Amino acid sequence: MSKKPVKKQDPETTGHSWDGIEEFNNPLPRWWLWTLYACIIWGIGYSIAYPAWPLINGATRGVLGYSTRAEVAEDIAYFKAANADLREELVAADLSEVANNPELLHFANANGRAVFATWCSQCHGSGAAGAVGFPNLLDNDWLWGGEIEEINETVTVGVRNETNDDARYSEMPAFGDILEEEEIAQVTEFVLSLSDDDVDQTMALAGATVFADNCAACHGEEGLGDKSQGAPNLADAIWLYGGDRETIMQTVTNSRFGVMPAWNARLSESDIRAVAIYVHGLGGGE
Structure with a gap:
């Protein structure tokens, strides 16, 4: 005589009922629980060791004192030191003669491209084509001259600003x-x-x-x-x-009255010379 098959019993419920619907009390897999506990422990350790929690005037620094800003500052200092000789050479060079020095020209263009992307592209565009009220730097239409020395001067003192007494200045009557x-x-x-x-x-x-x-x-x-x-x-x-x-x-x-900052208050002389060389090399200027 064959045995009657045993029906699988439903697991016990949590004891709660919502409109007649009950919830099984199925325990989570142990591997999942241990993974969760490990993540919690790791998160607590991380927040103690590294900067983590925002405060009113900053954030928790972490016991290891790690800082991404400090890492960036170290990288900047490293490359400035590595390029110090080229920077000094660029400052001392005749701008019109830089094109005859391939190594210095390469450095100036690379540096100038970075300076332009950081400080100039917001107004003149990433490709330097300008916008309404912001000059196109790719053509030969330059208000104060497009020769490399004139571009360098314009970048240095700015246009119609109130921070540099030598700023390029013109004012059209209304x-x-x-x-x-x-x-x-x-x-x-x-x-x-x-x-x-x-x-x-x-x-x-x-x-x-x-x-x-x-x-x-x-x-x-x-x-x-x-x-x-x-x-x-x-x-x-x-x-x-x-x-x-x-x-x-x-x-x-x-009338119109566009203003450009005097960049000598924010950039080093080598950076200004580099961005002037870069802009001049884009095909505009004279």
Whole structure:
């Protein structure tokens, strides 16, 4: 006579019931529990040994005193020491002659690329193509000159800032306080005519007189600009804030006043020279 199969008994429950639904009291696997306990112990040890818990004015430092910032500082100090001779050579060199020294040029470009990415790309873009209100550094349209020495000077002292007495400085009047609206419209049409044939010739002709009386002193009689004054060329179709009719009228009416920091207050002379060489080598400049 065969035995009757034994039915598998359900495990005991936790004793709780939710709307008639009970929960089995299945214990966790021991390996899982020991892994959990080991992780807890490891976490406690880690938080004691290393920086871990944020506080109001910092964080717990850990008994080992480890710091990623200190590691970075050590790396920076190491490479500065390793490149000290090249930095001194770069500071002493004639900027126009650096291109004739392959080793120094390689160092300057590598250093300048890092400086540009850290300090300059936020405004001029990662590729140095600029944006509205921030100059494109890849072309030859430079307000204060694009020769390497001039670029170095601009980076050093900045533009229209209040921290360096030698900052590049020019200020265009807000002609909305000087000219009538019709005169502003006329001179805008004349400025457009310098690089575009699709203009109102009658207004442009009247605007030529307004331009000669109010603008030529800085931008030149033909609107070609004056780099020594930081006055842009208006005839090359390159515009810092936009070259459409409405934008030019806004510029004439309200003026523009972009500011660039004086980087000699933040960067070393070798870093400034390196970034000037790097920017000049991008293809812009003169």
